[in-house]
Amino acid sequence: MTSDEEIQLGERAKAILDDPMVKQAFADLEGTIIGQWCSLGVENKAQAEELKRLLWAAQQFKAIFEVTIAGSVVAKNELSNVETMKIRAEAAKERIRYYG
Helix, strand or coil: CCHHHHHHHHHHHHHHHHCHHHHHHHHHHHHHHHHHHHHCCCCCHHHHHHHHHHHHHHHHHHHHHHHHHHHHHHHHHHHHHHHHHHHHHHHHHHHHHHHC
8 A cells, every 4th residue: 555545544534533423423332332331230241241342342443443544644754754855855965066
């Protein structure tokens, strides 16, 4: 995947996570799972474990988007650094030509 593709993917992931409907869906999902988990009696260990796995899965799904966004930020910084180095190299060449 190219840096540009990685940046675009990260921007799409950020737009999805920033969508109010998606934010509400994650909050509702996590709230429902936690609410059910908290209301269980001590004897419902199997059901508690299942709810724990569901919460983990929901958080992992969201984390995939967050990792994609982080990768996009890294790709942007790398491209910026490459551009900065090119500009500095050109400036150095100009100074050499001017003083040389």
